[in-house]
Amino acid sequence: EAGVAQSPRYKIIEKRQSVAFWCNPISGHATLYWYQQILGQGPKLLIQFQNNGVVDDSQLPKDRFSAERLKGVDSTLKIQPAKLEDSAVYLCASSLVTSMNTEAFFGQGTRLTVV
């Protein structure tokens, strides 16, 4: 079974530039998540989708971050404009449905460096 695919694996940009990350979840997984993992910290949930609808985006900095999942399959996360503190690994995860005992599977992440 193919896992959660993310691209690119690494990205270096200057502050105030824009950047986009792509995620393709496991086939059939209705729920998709984006997490931000700053060095030395645990992942923090940014946004959760159920199919193409947003379930939780309470921790997404909406002035600069946006995410979409137009057809309920793959998703993009965008940052515009980037700040130095956005340097982190951005993790995508997916699960079958929002229910008991449904495990979330993680991709390898995109490491963003803002200089």
Add this chain to the structure above:
Amino acid sequence: GNSVTQMEGPVTLSEEAFLTINCTYTATGYPSLFWYVQYPGEGLQLLLKATKADDKGSNKGFEATYRKETTSFHLEKGSVQVSDSAVYFCALSDSGGGADGLTFGKGTHLIIQP
């Protein structure tokens, strides 16, 4: 809101030593608890979980028991191997599988020396 606190690392042990990584949590209601592991160069993987009080999760020789009275979920292994070297994350969720989004601790880097 929910929060997870786990012991700071790195934790360095010799092979075959006993391992404990402490984890405590703060949550409203009755969360589910998880340990995730991140091996070098790989993504996060679920190691074990427990969905209600007094449940014990186990996998690959690791165990953790959901203690509601002490709000803890400490990870243990009787005899560690070099291959156990990784970063371990304690996490909680308001749903049984973590499908409602996970709150993670900061992670504990475990180093096992031969």
